[in-house]
Amino acid sequence: MNAIQLIAACALLASGSASFSHENTPHHTRSAPAAKEQKAWGIAGDARAVARTITIRMTDDMRFTPSRIVVREGETVRLRAENKGRVLHEIVIGTRADLDAHAELMAKHPGMEHDEPHMAHVGAGQKGNIVWQFNRPGEFDFACLIPGHYQAGMTGTITVSPP
Template sequence: MNTIKFIAIFSLLVSAEAIFGHENSPHTPRSTPVVKEQKPWGIAGDAKAAARTIMLRMTDDMRFTPRHIEVREGETVRLRAENKGEVMHEIVIGTRAELDAHAALMKKHPGMEHDEPYMAHVAPGKRGDIVWQFNRPGQFDFACLIPGHYEAGMTGTITVLPRKP
């Protein structure tokens, strides 16, 4: 095999590993306390304060079910994401702009590890929780930012309704 063919084949193999590396990489559970940092879409919540659990199903057809959820301003909820597929999925909460920027970063660095309280990485057949206090009204988003999943439409919306008077 000539050198040029070898370099081309090697480059393809390395690229494939980089593209799919994040998908199969294990994400270890958080071992440090959650840092409660205010975000436009809320702040990390206390599990004891979770008023309800909202089940979200993730599948290999690159969809969340349900794709839209509603919560009330001030409500702390547990988002429980169940991966019913055969590949790694994740759920990340944010604004559309934040998710777009994070997805672009994931494309450039697919093996990067990240662990924030507004995201959960879920292996096939497993589930992951996000406990979040939605303390600001508005329209927010959630998505799977694993390269290719976001682009395939693995997204959803969260409407945070104003507090009841």
């Protein structure tokens, strides 16, 4: 980890945006609506604007089905993550560089908990949702960043095509 990544990780931990214990705390319990922050891959969507729901299954063979998704620029979708496995999985949307950096941080702090609109932590046999507006064209990624899962190939791609 370089100095900039270390400073960013320390800032994340100090800000309270990260806590520890993936297994023993409820996930995605917000006391206030999440602030919408523009990311390279889009922005948190409004559930009332959802055009369609895309179901993504997660399994203990460290795969997503489907692993490739195509959406139109401007489309707001609900990604419904269904954990068909017996261990905790998550889905995190981002660029490859963002996911690589986040996976490195997760490997160093395996119990790190985070709650962002572009992430869903899903317990065994459970479902989780991400409502996202893909307002930028391009190729983006999604992954399970639980230590070992990303490294085992639990990744997928999202193609955002022009409207």
